[in-house]
Amino acid sequence: MVLCRNVHRGDGIGFGAEIEEGGFDERETSGAVSGLRGIADRLQAILSGPIPSVLSIAMREILHIGIDDRERNKDLLEALRGIEDVELVIRRLEIGDFEIEGSVLIERKTAADFATSLVDGRLFSQASRMVQYPLRPAYIIEGTAHDWNCLNVTRSAIQGALISLMLIFDIPVLRSTDAAETARLACYAGRQLIRARSGT
Numbered sequence: 001m002v003l004c005r006n007v008h009r010g011d012g013i014g015f016g017a018e019i020e021e022g023g024f025d026e027r028e029t030s031g032a033v034s035g036l037r038g039i040a041d042r043l044q045a046i047l048s049g050p051i052p053s054v055l056s057i058a059m060r061e062i063l064h065i066g067i068d069d070r071e072r073n074k075d076l077l078e079a080l081r082g083i084e085d086v087e088l089v090i091r092r093l094e095i096g097d098f099e100i101e102g103s104v105l106i107e108r109k110t111a112a113d114f115a116t117s118l119v120d121g122r123l124f125s126q127a128s129r130m131v132q133y134p135l136r137p138a139y140i141i142e143g144t145a146h147d148w149n150c151l152n153v154t155r156s157a158i159q160g161a162l163i164s165l166m167l168i169f170d171i172p173v174l175r176s177t178d179a180a181e182t183a184r185l186a187c188y189a190g191r192q193l194i195r196a197r198s199g200t
Contacts, residue, residue: 061085063190065100068093079183086187095129100190105135108182111143115153118161127169138172138189139165140182
């Protein structure tokens with residue numbers, strides 16, 4: 001039987017072999033060499049195959065988000081910039097606050113903005129324009145329970161507006177508590193879109 005161990009040789013470490021009494025079994029040696037060759041072949045197959053596809057998948061996962069240059073919420077911009085694999089382009093959008101992957105249009109409103117636009121009639125006229133736009137529209141409404149309780153709009157009016165947006169205009173309405181969560185929701189939407197496109 002052959003035992004191998006590291007052997008110190010002068011200025012470096014080499015690999016040596018000591019043979020115990022009884023010599024060595026050629027069949028064991030042959031089997032070990034054959035096993036090592038098999039491992040080497042499998043490693044070569046692994047290295048020559050999946051790596052390019054892994055790189056291409058990583059490249060496809062970069063999110064492209066266009067954000068309207070009139071969006072003044074610094075916390076939102078900082079939150080988006082802090083998320084990995086996001087390419088953020090600030091430019092003038094025709095409608096909405098974000099465009100994600102050239103396929104999803106998102107309008108962000110705080111709870112106060114939502115209530116004000118409901119009272120002055122802008123909410124539904126904006127929704128009408130969004131559904132005519134070629135991108136898939138969605139709302140993200142941002143605010144805590146306290147924010148909603150402080151509005152000078154009845155609960156039934158808010159519920160009626162949400163029902164109209166989702167059932168009549170067919171626009172999804174997502175809820176967030178702050179700018180950081182709004183940024184995460186926007187990125188979730190984009191990643192879901194990428195997975196749907198790739199079929200994964």
